[in-house]
Amino acid sequence: MFSRRMRLVFIILGIVFVLFSCAQGTFAKTKITILMEPSAGGGWKELEKRFEKANPDIDFVIIEGPSATNIREDMYATSFMAKESTYDLIYMDLIWVPKFAAAGWIIPLDDRFPPAKQKEFLPGDIMGSKYAGKIYRVPVQSDAGMLYYRKDLLAKGGLSVPETWDDLVKCSLALQNPPNLWGFVWQGKQYEGLICDFLEVVWGAGGDLLTEDNQVVIDQPPAVDALQWMVDLIHKFKVSPPGVTTYQEEESRHAFQEGKAIFLRNWPYVWTLSNKDDSPIKGKIGITPMVHRPGPEYKSAATQGGWGLGISAFSKNKEAAWKFIEFATSYEGQKLLHFMDVIIPTRHALFKDQDILKESPHYPDLYKVQLGARPRPMHPRYGAISDALQIHVSAALVKRETPLQALKAAAAEIRDILAR
């Protein structure tokens, strides 16, 4: 064993270490970092405060990124490719999951988040958290596309809530007064949101992007007709402003909320914001499923969206990261985020929460829309597929390509991507 002198040396070294740590203030905290969207109402900051209070040994750091979701995806991917541990926690759109999981950049959470716990969450959000049979994300925020309308304006015109493409155009033409009041605003910019809107119209015409066995069908007549209708909204019927091709979610919400549009396609968060006390359209809006092609064989469709938390494979603090995930995705965590940042919860139970129902009486209807929402293709190369589609759908919207040319070109590129 050690000699007496050696023991003395160890004891002295120990004392020096303790004194040094104390001199630094405290023992070093475990730091965990996340890249997030810009804060909507300070909910995540509040969560940070509460989490750190409950876990004084953890320092939770939020880095606020840009609002364009694909840029945040690139920021995460760049750091993963360099195998950096910059981000411990990954706040992920469901469409990123296959890519990040297939690359081995995020870790499976099956041990920590087993099927019995998964059952407490909406099925679409769980499906969007899985890749190759494993689960990589705990859902925080659910999303599904829907149509908002001005109840007061429809009532004044004696018009009923539109169900089909034609209904929406007819109501718009009857009520609009551009440029002060447009018929229909949506997300027409070249980015992921455009694909969410486009797919809802394609599905509503009986078409699709890929079949179940990954055949590309986006150049087939239902999709071409769907894109033609979207082009016509701007250029033929003139019920959507030409500027709609620069709109993301927020630009279209502002137009609607300021009273400048009768209809809006957007995610559920708009309902709460448009009903705030300072909103000029408070109490004047309704929600309904997105319109579909006329005909008994066609049905409305909603794109499934949503966000959740995963853990980086390069994180050195995976246990602390998991603690935060449990905290944020708990009943109380999601309730706080709902009230402060208008997130739509992913836990079934929160759709029956009395405080939420009091503030959001439309939640039973929203719950049904959420349960019926459809996923975008769950493919590791979905990002590239979507990019190709975005470019050509955009070109059609500004009339640089016809809908048929656009979708033939997109389909050819997507076939190449799938063959790689």
Ligand code: GLC
């Ligand atoms: C919302 C959805 C997300 C989608 C994005 C597109 O954030 O939750 O799934 O990709 O909008 O803009």
